[in-house]
């Protein structure tokens with residue numbers, strides 16, 4: 001728990017970001033896997049993710065060459081999270097008229113502004129360096145972060161309270177709002193303490209937005225750098241949007257999911273450092289209590305010992321029987337060469353949600369738009385909390401014209 005993240009995460013006293021696991025964290029994680037992000041709950045939201053992804057594609061077409069790619073992707077993922085947790089969204093600036101869900105969303109617009117401002121503070125180089133070196137940051141910066149965090153938390157508490165009141169209205173004879181079964185509804189009946197309800201929503205916006213939007217940004221940049229791979233994935237995406245099986249009928253991944261896996265391998269977005277809470281060892285190396293361990297996932301995904309041709313961007317490796325087609329069934333050490341969501345008792349609780357969002361966005365983008373570079377693509381990386389492209393880049397988008405399906409001869 002670095003200092004700045006501690007400020008955002010309520011000092012590590014609630015939510016997922018507790019420094020040391022305890023019974024309450026165990027209870028929260030069980031609730032997360034069995035209810036909040038269960039297969040049924042994520043599947044229920046799939047149509048919402050698909051709709052949001054199509055709006056992203058239209059927005060990119062309407063603002064091709066001009067809108068910031070990064071903020072458009074971020075808005076799309078924020079909206080997926082808003083739909084998932086609050087059954088609402090905030091329109092892209094190019095939407096005319098805004099979709100049905102985007103009316104009366106002023107508090108949610110403010111919530112997104114606050115979470116954006118907090119994210120910029122958390123990922124500023126000065127914050128990152130002072131966190132890593134353990135030196136106190138500029139007190140003005142800390143105060144700014146504290147103020148933003150308390151504003152965000154107060155707004156979230158208001159939104160939670162408003163939903164509680166809406167649920168309870170029925171008790172006074174007034175009509176109770178119909179349950180929406182979104183994440184907030186599930187949280188309110190989960191029996192979790194109020195501070196866990198609040199900080200689970202905080203974690204959704206802090207841990208669940210930039211990770212996904214950065215993966216999508218890499219997907220677009222790598223798709224522009226490798227147009228043949230983009231075209232291959234599009235052939236499958238177009239079939240799957242049209243109601244087909246999405247490609248591979250066997251246990252192998254469809255080309256779209258293979259593309260996402262390869263992006264996560266090629267540009268692994270995140271692996272958090274961990275601190276030993278007692279003397280221990282890793283792979284024969286002593287790790288005294290209080291020492292921090294970084295698992296170098298980036299190096300692992302480029303290791304000749306584990307991957308064939310590791311520096312090549314090749315989605316096909318995930319479908320080849322000689323390479324990674326059977327990876328999902330791997331056990332032991334060989335299952336640990338690809339850990340985009342980590343493993344063990346602190347593994348990412350949002351993996352299922354992330355995969356559904358990535359699948360929806362990648363499929364809709366491929367099926368709706370073709371994109372290409374306007375200048376040579378720069379694939380260099382900025383090292384921070386997540387592994388982002390060092391340079392924000394523009395791409396040119398054009399609509400994919402659907403060919404009429406060939407008539408079947410009887």
Ligand code: HEM
Nearest residue numbers: 016203207208211212270271272341342346347348350354
């Ligand atoms: C491409 C998307 C994502 C990637 C690559 C990713 C990856 C990770 C990784 C590597 C960790 C660290 C686990 C560890 O230290 O062992 C983590 C933690 C976490 N992730 Fe994700 N994540 C993604 C999306 C999401 C989403 C959508 C959510 C939504 C709730 C989420 C919520 C969290 C939380 C709350 C933690 C902290 C868990 C803990 O400390 O116990 N993540 N994630």
